[in-house]
Amino acid sequence: MNPGVIAIICYALIAVTFAADALTPELFVVAILLNGPIALSGIALRPRLTVALVVLAEISNVVAGYINSAQAGHHWQPVAIGDRALTAASFVLVGYLTMRAVELARRSGIARERERRAETEVRLRRALDGVQAYLNVQLVMRAIVREAVPLLRAREARLVVRTSTMFPPESYVFRRNEEIELERRALEPHLASLVQRVLGASGVTAFDREDPIARNVIEVSTAAGLLAGPLRDDAAQSVLFVFGDRTGEASRSLLQSYCDGVAVALAQARLFERLGAQNEEIARQNEALDERGRVIRDIVYALAHDLRTPLAAAQVTMQQALDGAYGELPAPYREILKTSVASNEDVRNLVETLLFVARYESGEASTVREPVDLGAQVARVAVELHSLAESKGVTLAVADGDEKAVVTGDAHELRRAVANLTANAIAATPAGGSVRMRLAIRGAEASVTVDDTGYGVAPEQRGRLFERFARNEGTMGSGTGLGLYIVRRIAEKHGGKIAYEPLECGSRFMITLPLARERFG
Numbered sequence: 001m002n003p004g005v006i007a008i009i010c011y012a013l014i015a016v017t018f019a020a021d022a023l024t025p026e027l028f029v030v031a032i033l034l035n036g037p038i039a040l041s042g043i044a045l046r047p048r049l050t051v052a053l054v055v056l057a058e059i060s061n062v063v064a065g066y067i068n069s070a071q072a073g074h075h076w077q078p079v080a081i082g083d084r085a086l087t088a089a090s091f092v093l094v095g096y097l098t099m100r101a102v103e104l105a106r107r108s109g110i111a112r113e114r115e116r117r118a119e120t121e122v123r124l125r126r127a128l129d130g131v132q133a134y135l136n137v138q139l140v141m142r143a144i145v146r147e148a149v150p151l152l153r154a155r156e157a158r159l160v161v162r163t164s165t166m167f168p169p170e171s172y173v174f175r176r177n178e179e180i181e182l183e184r185r186a187l188e189p190h191l192a193s194l195v196q197r198v199l200g201a202s203g204v205t206a207f208d209r210e211d212p213i214a215r216n217v218i219e220v221s222t223a224a225g226l227l228a229g230p231l232r233d234d235a236a237q238s239v240l241f242v243f244g245d246r247t248g249e250a251s252r253s254l255l256q257s258y259c260d261g262v263a264v265a266l267a268q269a270r271l272f273e274r275l276g277a278q279n280e281e282i283a284r285q286n287e288a289l290d291e292r293g294r295v296i297r298d299i300v301y302a303l304a305h306d307l308r309t310p311l312a313a314a315q316v317t318m319q320q321a322l323d324g325a326y327g328e329l330p331a332p333y334r335e336i337l338k339t340s341v342a343s344n345e346d347v348r349n350l351v352e353t354l355l356f357v358a359r360y361e362s363g364e365a366s367t368v369r370e371p372v373d374l375g376a377q378v379a380r381v382a383v384e385l386h387s388l389a390e391s392k393g394v395t396l397a398v399a400d401g402d403e404k405a406v407v408t409g410d411a412h413e414l415r416r417a418v419a420n421l422t423a424n425a426i427a428a429t430p431a432g433g434s435v436r437m438r439l440a441i442r443g444a445e446a447s448v449t450v451d452d453t454g455y456g457v458a459p460e461q462r463g464r465l466f467e468r469f470a471r472n473e474g475t476m477g478s479g480t481g482l483g484l485y486i487v488r489r490i491a492e493k494h495g496g497k498i499a500y501e502p503l504e505c506g507s508r509f510m511i512t513l514p515l516a517r518e519r520f521g
Contacts, residue, residue, distance in 0.1 A: 003044035003045065003046055003049075006040065006041065006043050006044040006049075007041070007044060007046070007049050009037070009040065010037035010038075010040055010041050010049070010053055011037070011053075011056075013034075013036060013037040013040070014034060014037050014053065014056055014057060014060060017030060017031065017033045017034050017036075017037075017060070018031075018034075018060040018063070018064055020033075021033075021060070021061075021064035021068075022063070022064045022067045022068070024068070025068065025072075027077065027079060027080050027083070029080070029083040029084060029087055030064075031057070031060065031061040031064055031065075031084070031087045032087050032090065034057040034060060034061065034087075034091060035057075035090055035091065035094045037053055037057075038050060038053045038054055038057060038091060038094045038095050038098060039094055039098055041053050041098060042098040042099075042101055042102050042105075045102050045105070045106065046102075047099050047102060047103075050095050050098050050099050050102070051095065051099075053095070054091050054092060054094075054095035057091045058088055058091055061084055061087055061088050061091070062084075062088075065080070065081075065084045068080070120250075120254060123150070123151050124151065124254065124257055124258060124261070126147075127147035127148070127150070127151040127258060128147075128258070128261040128262065128265070130143055130146070130147045131143040131144055131147055131261070131262050131265045132261075132265045132268070134265075134269065135268070135269050135272040135273075136269060136273070137266065137269045137270055137273055139269075140262075140265055140266050140269045141159055141161065141170075141172050141266070142172055142174075142180050144157075144159050144172070144240065144262045144266075145157040145158065145159050145172045145173065145174040145180060145240070146174050146180060147258075148174075148240060148242050148255075148258065149174055149175075149176060149242075151254070151258060152227065152242045152244055152246065152251060152254065152255060152258075153244060153246060154223070154227075154242045154243055154244030154246075155175065155176060155221055155222070155223050155243050155244055155245075156173070156174065156175045156176075156221045156223065156242075156243040156244075157173075157174050157240065157241065157242050157243070158171055158172065158173050158174075158240075158241040158243075159171065159172040159238065159239070159240050159241075160187065160191070160195055160238065160239045160241070161233075161236050161237070161238045162195075162236060162237045162238075163235065163236040163237075168184055168185050168186050169184075169186075169187060170182065170183070170184055171183040171184075171185075171187070188216075188217075190213050190214075190216040190217050191217050193213050194207070194213060194214060194217060194228065194239075194241075195237075195239050197213075198228040198229065198230050198239045199230050199237055199239060201230065203229065203230075203252075203256050204227055204228065204229035204252045204253075204255045204256045204259065205227070205228050205229070206225060206226070206227055206247040206251075206252055207225060207226040207227075207228065207247075208224070208225045208226075208247065209224070209225075214226055217241075218243065221243040223243035223244050223245060224244070224245040224247075225243075225244065225245065225246070225247035226241060226242070226243055226244075226247070227241070227242045227244070227247055227251060227252060227255050228240065228241045228242070229255050229256060229258075229259040230259070231259055231262065231263045231266060232260075232263040232267075233263060233266055233267070233270075234267070234270075235270050238266070240255075240258075240259060240262075242255060311344060311347055314344055315341065315344050315345065318337055318340055318341045318344065319341060321337060322334065322337055322338065322341065356416075356486060368409070368410040368411075368412075369408055369409060369410070370408070370409070370410075370411070371406050371407075371408060371516055372406065372407050372408070372409055372410075372411045372414055373404060373405070373406055374405040374406070374407050374414065374439060374446055374448065374513070375404055375405055375439050377411060377414055377415045377418055378398060378418055378437055378439050378448060379398060380415060381415060381418045381419045381422055381437070382396060382397075382398045382422075382437060384419065385419065385422050385423060385426065388423070388426055389426050389435060392426060392427075392429070392431060393431030393432060394426050394429045394430075394431065394432075394433050394434065394435055395433070395434040395435070396422070396426065396434075396435050396436075396437075397434065397435070397436050397437070398436075398437045398438070399436055399437065399438035405439055405441050405446035405515065406515065406516045407446055407494065407513045407514065407515060407516055408494075408514075408516045408517070409493075409494040409513075410494075413490045413493075413494075414490065414494065414513075416486070416490065417486070417487045417490040417491060417511060418437075418448055418450075418511070420483040420484070420486060420487050421448075421450045421484075421487055421509045421511065422435065422437060422450055423483070424483055424484065424509075425450050425451075425452035425454065425507070425509070426452075428452060428454035428455050428456075428506075428507065429452045429453055429454035429455075429506070430454065430455070433452065433453040433454055433506075434452070434453050435450065435451070435452045435453075436450070436451045436452075437449070437450055438451070441515070444514060444515055445496075445512050445513065445514055445515060446512070446513050446514075446515055447510050447511065447512045447513075448510070448511045448513075449508060449509070449510045450508070450509045450510075451503065451506060451507070451508045452506045452507055452508075453503075453505050453506040454506050454507060455506075456502055456503070456505075456506055456507050457500065457502065457507055462500060462502075465484055465500055466484050466485055466487070466488040466498060466500075467485060484498075484509075487509075487511065491511050491512070491513065494513055494514075495513065495514050496511060496512050496513035496514060497511075497512050498510065498511050498512075499512070
């Protein structure tokens with residue numbers, strides 16, 4: 001009841017009781033009935049009203065007593081005075097008890113409201129956990145309707161999802177103690193109209209049977225009302241309908257919180273599916289790239305392997321011809337033959353390089369692991385490349401190194417790595433320059449350093465110096481761009497590394513390898 005109406009009733013009862021008390025004999029104390037409106041004021045839950053009524057009752061009691069005594073010739077009877085005093089005390093007592101009861105009721109109401117809110121939050125959290133447990137969009141949609149029914153204490157929940165105007169919408173329907181139904185068909189006109197109204201609203205909307213359009217939808221479920229909320233879904237237009245008997249503000253607020261939470265879960269599921277699809281596409285593309293890479297490596301390997309024999313045979317034949325095995329050759333023909341021998345040697349070196357790279361890329365690199373005297377390999381490379389350096393007018397020298405350095409690996413590959421570095425240094429050094437090789441031991445590692453006084457490496461090319469087909473254009477001729485890449489692969493395979501350092505005049509390349517365990521540790 002409205003507190004204002006209760007106040008009017010209380011004041012009216014005090015007025016009536018005062019009039020009756022004033023008109024009755026002195027010994028008939030009607031004022032005791034004033035406790036009625038005082039107690040009634042507790043219903044209004046307004047302590048100030050109770051206090052005002054107590055004060056008014058006390059005044060009425062005194063005034064009515066005076067009127068009664070005046071009517072009796074101003075004769076004051078002791079019994080009447082005692083009754084009036086007891087009545088006045090009862091007003092205070094009833095007023096106090098009424099205010100205490102109001103305070104206890106208020107506290108109890110607050111406690112019940114907090115308990116209700118806590119219980120509602122627990123239910124909401126459980127419902128959202130039940131939805132967020134899935135990362136599949138279809139499972140999330142099924143969980144949305146399944147969890148909505150117990151959360152709202154409803155009879156039925158329906159989720160309408162429209163992803164395209166070209167196809168009928170999907171409807172997920174769940175009723176108590178039944179399986180979730182999935183419908184793919186056009187919506188009934190009334191339901192389609194409600195969907196558009198809800199999508200145009202800013203939040204949850206409540207409908208009852210007074211609404212002519214909603215009535216046809218509600219009657220199908222035999223519920224008293226309907227709550228509907230849109231889901232923020234970028235991929236589709238989604239509306240959640242909940243059929244039940246509770247459509248008040250608390251239920252609308254609860255459904256709004258639920259819709260906000262499940263919209264986030266739905267967005268996460270869609271994002272997870274998109275990421276999964278992208279990962280599958282990336283994996284497919286990577287697999288295709290790997291397959292193409294394997295095909296290319298196989299082709300290179302096959303061609304290089306098949307070219308080795310005819311190139312070697314041609315080399316032998318042309319060299320025999322130069323040596324006079326087939327008789328004396330005219331001078332012009334000998335010059336042509338010398339050029340052909342040199343060109344054939346270049347092609348053979350290219351084939352060997354391609355075979356080496358193909359083996360490494362296909363995982364067929366050498367598995368030889370034996371002690372290797374690194375100093376002996378450096379000395380051998382210096383002897384082999386001495387004539388090349390001399391033909392270019394470049395001084396090739398081996399600096400005095402440390403004691404014998406023994407590493408573990410394939411001697412042929414390690415010698416090739418040192419030879420590639422040294423040959424590149426010779427090619428990058430103009431006539432009159434010098435190339436110096438040096439072997440050193442630092443702790444548990446051995447290093448081979450090749451310094452030259454050549455053209456150096458341009459700053460913009462240093463970052464990819466050891467990648468495949470990387471060339472230092474204009475300074476090292478027209479090589480394959482695989483020499484330094486091969487050196488890097490050999491060093492890494494043997495547990496080491498390669499580094500480049502620019503010098504004031506020229507370049508420095510260094511291979512660092514771990515010493516053999518028999519030598520160190």
